[in-house]
Amino acid sequence: xxxxxIIPLAGLGTRLLPLTSVFPxxxxxxxxxxxxxxxxxxxxxxxIKEIIFIISDKKKLIKKYFYNDKFYKKIIxxxxxxxxxxxxxxxxxxxxxxxFVYQNKPLGTGDAVLKTKKYISESHFLMLFPDDxxxxxxxxxxxxxxxxxxxxxxxxxxxxxxxxVSRWGIYSVNKKINKKNFxxxxxxxxxxxxxxxxxxxxxxxxxxxKEIFKKLEKQTKGIGNEIHITDAIxxxxxxxxxxxxHNFAGKYLxxxxxxxxxxxxxxxxxx
Numbered sequence: 001x002x003x004x005x006i007i008p009l010a011g012l013g014t015r016l017l018p019l020t021s022v023f024p025x026x027x028x029x030x031x032x033x034x035x036x037x038x039x040x041x042x043x044x045x046x047x048i049k050e051i052i053f054i055i056s057d058k059k060k061l062i063k064k065y066f067y068n069d070k071f072y073k074k075i076i077x078x079x080x081x082x083x084x085x086x087x088x089x090x091x092x093x094x095x096x097x098x099x100f101v102y103q104n105k106p107l108g109t110g111d112a113v114l115k116t117k118k119y120i121s122e123s124h125f126l127m128l129f130p131d132d133x134x135x136x137x138x139x140x141x142x143x144x145x146x147x148x149x150x151x152x153x154x155x156x157x158x159x160x161x162x163x164x165v166s167r168w169g170i171y172s173v174n175k176k177i178n179k180k181n182f183x184x185x186x187x188x189x190x191x192x193x194x195x196x197x198x199x200x201x202x203x204x205x206x207x208x209x210k211e212i213f214k215k216l217e218k219q220t221k222g223i224g225n226e227i228h229i230t231d232a233i234x235x236x237x238x239x240x241x242x243x244x245x246h247n248f249a250g251k252y253l254x255x256x257x258x259x260x261x262x263x264x265x266x267x268x269x270x271x
Contacts, residue, residue, distance in 0.1 A: 108226025129204025131256030
């Protein structure tokens with residue numbers, strides 16, 4: 001069973017400037033709740049026991065959010081406000097499950113994942129991208145059930161319009177397992193419309209094997225002079241590691257752009 005999750009949080013969030021000039025994008029409120037807490041709740045509901053945050057020195061406010069005990073104790077003693085007490089207890093519960101590692105140079109998601117190597121103790125782990133919220137249905141829980149059944153890696157997917165494939169990483173499908181799941185043949189980054197192998201797009205939920213660390217240690221920098229997790233995944237697929245693509249049933253919200261961030265609050269308020 002998957003018990004560990006990693007969440008890369010070291011990115012600067014430039015697409016959400018000027019909001020992120022002083023405040024981490026992951027703590028920006030979405031319908032009155034920090035976006036990161038939606039991800040944490042998904043992990044905990046899926047049975048995750050340990051969550052590893054990958055931050056940078058510039059994102060230390062994230063750590064402070066979970067370790068601001070003196071502030072809360074002083075306020076609670078003075079105010080006697082049940083709402084604040086409840087919120088503090090929730091943060092304390094999160095804190096028990098969180099570890100922090102640092103990625104101070106922006107060398108890509110693959111490099112961020114590699115920073116967690118010494119903490120991963122099981123054969124597979126969950127990775128979630130905080131920009132991607134999936135509401136109504138717990139995508140991580142469904143993926144963990146798939147992993148348990150098929151004993152392999154799982155990556156989230158959803159269908160996009162043909163005209164939009166060049167905005168996404170797109171799966172090449174080996175064969176369908178059922179209506180929601182398929183075996184992955186390859187992952188193509190932002191293909192042209194006429195050469196896209198499918199309309200199944202990559203979304204930020206992954207169950208990955210521990211063997212990926214060996215690939216990341218030897219991997220050379222790719223596009224943008226960064227180490228990309230997708231390149232390591234492709235190498236594993238070529239070596240016959242089994243990866244399942246899961247077309248999840250929940251509602252997908254992209255919080256990584258200004259329009260997406262604003263829309264996410266509006267959509268969640270309707271749920």
